[in-house]
Amino acid sequence: MAFEGLADRLQTTIQKIRGKGKVTEADVKEMMREVRLALLEADVNFKVVKQFVKKVSERAVGQEVMKSLTPGQQVIKVVKEELTELMGGEQSKIAVAKRPPTVIMMSGLQGAGKTTTTGKLANLLRKSYNRKPFLIAADIYRPAAIKQLETIGKQLNMPVFSLGDKVSPAEIVRQGIEKAKEEHYDYVLIDTAGRLHIDEELMQELRDIKELADPDEIFLVVDAMTGQDAVNVAENFNDQLDITGVILTKLDGDTRGGAALSIRSVAQKPIKFVGMGEKMDALEPFHPERMASRILGMGDVLTLIEKAQANVDEEKAKEMEHKFRTASFTFDDFLDQLGQVRSMGPLDELIKMMPGANKMKGLDNIQVDEKQIGHVEAIIRSMTKEEKERPDIINASRRRRIAKGSGRTIQEVNRLLKQFEEMKKMLKQMSGMQQKGKKKGFKFPFM
Structure with a gap:
């Protein structure tokens, strides 16, 4: 991170x-x-x-x-x-036009992740804000840029407007916005061209698109890994286009974070969103106070709760709580819970959002091995339905069969069975404490 x-x-x-x-x-x-x-x-x-x-x-x-x-x-x-x-004081929210559609122009240099971020932002607008996004492919220069956006659109089941690479970007944008208006879309996201460096030709094209589209937001997509260069890029784009906000990508990577802490002060424009991974749902609104808390080791409970609310099925959570209390928690339930928690993001990042995690011994350098989780899933999927529901019937010959079927060792199968039993006992004890009120306000994780 x-x-x-x-x-x-x-x-x-x-x-x-x-x-x-x-x-x-x-x-x-x-x-x-x-x-x-x-x-x-x-x-x-x-x-x-x-x-x-x-x-x-x-x-x-x-x-x-x-x-x-x-x-x-x-x-x-x-x-x-x-x-x-x-970092900006408070969250800077995305604009909403008085008369739809709200037009968002995406800008940035090549390699910053602009096209992918366009898809991520469209996904976030639909998922978190319940909006209908419409994508316009206006990058006619980079090989396969149009194809990339169309692939993202297909993946997200969203419309992508393109006229190939022989029509001018301004004309593509003009026709695209007309179509979005006709079909009553809420947001239009324009994926513009980038360059390896800032030049007059690129800026003139972007100014033309800005004049024609009259966007409500002009976002600059910046790679957080570029450090101080990101600040220079933001200054240059802002001088030419008067951007309304910045989206920082690759903030989950091995970056020192200088760009995030400098851009707001130098360019006087807010960071609106941050990319926290490669998946299409790995884009988050930027909250300066929450980020400050995380930097100082105070956790980030609000983001953790929001991730849980977005990814955890409430009915399943209630059913699971009942299973904890009655000790009827099975390996199938365990797989289901593991899937829901993993959909919230990398487990080591989730742990670091917990207040005080930085002070807990061993947690400061924690690294969750995703391969190990895959091995656990393979072992469970190699069990029969009856074995998943009643692990106590798994004798020596069954253990050998499960190990062979999952490509793991018998020792790994034994370890998982032992850990599962210990976890069930612990959950039952915790549930009993909750029932008796010994732990005031206790809630099961991610529920």
């Missing part, structure tokens, strides 16, 4: 000051030196770092913090608030 190095450095730094009953100016100065280094190492723009450190320092040595009962906590609160402000 992006910000990992920055998060580690900042969390180590604020840990030193967290429980202090008294905080001196020297403590704040030392902390800010560490914060400055952490931000510069994360490839945050130098001017942005300077301004951020100055703001935090001024507030941290103020009367309100120094004379409070918990000065250490107050300093951390200041860091979080300023980090949130640095």
